[in-house]
Amino acid sequence: WLKESNAAKLSINNREEKVAAVDEKIEIDLELIGSTAIEDRLQDEVADTIQFMKKTGIKVWVLTGDKIETAINIGVSAGLLDSNMTQHLVDEETIPELYSSLTLVNKKIKESEKGIKQAIIVAGHSLVSIESDENIRELFLKASDQVDVVLACRVSPKQKADIVGMIRERFPQKITLSIGDGANDVSMILRAHVG
Numbered sequence: 001w002l003k004e005s006n007a008a009k010l011s012i013n014n015r016e017e018k019v020a021a022v023d024e025k026i027e028i029d030l031e032l033i034g035s036t037a038i039e040d041r042l043q044d045e046v047a048d049t050i051q052f053m054k055k056t057g058i059k060v061w062v063l064t065g066d067k068i069e070t071a072i073n074i075g076v077s078a079g080l081l082d083s084n085m086t087q088h089l090v091d092e093e094t095i096p097e098l099y100s101s102l103t104l105v106n107k108k109i110k111e112s113e114k115g116i117k118q119a120i121i122v123a124g125h126s127l128v129s130i131e132s133d134e135n136i137r138e139l140f141l142k143a144s145d146q147v148d149v150v151l152a153c154r155v156s157p158k159q160k161a162d163i164v165g166m167i168r169e170r171f172p173q174k175i176t177l178s179i180g181d182g183a184n185d186v187s188m189i190l191r192a193h194v195g
Helices: 002-010 015-026 046-055 068-077 095-111 124-132 134-146 157-170 183-191
Strands: 060-063 086-090 118-123 149-153
Touching: 002 015, 046 060, 060 068, 060 157, 068 118, 068 149, 086 095, 095 124, 095 134, 118 124, 118 134, 124 134, 124 149, 124 157, 134 157, 157 183
Parallel strands: 060 149, 086 118, 118 149
Antiparallel strands: none
16 A cells, blocks of 8 residues: 555646545544644534534533633634623632632622623633632632633643633543644543543
């Protein structure tokens, strides 16, 4: 097969067709275990798919290495965030600051009108402190369970996996699904029930 493949790739006429024909000879009885994308952009119908998932009751979290502003823009283009949604930003680093911030977020969520969609946007440096303190973690998880979307920014690959683990531990009756497009998402994908 390799000889045929190399010959097809060196062909001057109809190269694409010949390569495709040779590839079809080996691409049989395969079991898909994963996929990856080269281009770092949203695929067609991502927003529609996410909206469908949310309508079925699936809670959507986005864990990204992007900075807050970029993540919010991606959240809007992906249909996760919209202008009618109340956004709670958690960007503090110290335990006392986070305690105050998350207490206020929980209060605002509780006092908000029914039907108003809400999102929490949390910075990666805040997550470090959230994960290190049981009381802060509980406040964060309580708030995140009541909002429609959680958007975590500037998150490392390890933090992505730790967040999935935190959700699995806090909500053992729920099933987690992780979707990623690169090597930095592998640990998160492996940590979820479904990856």
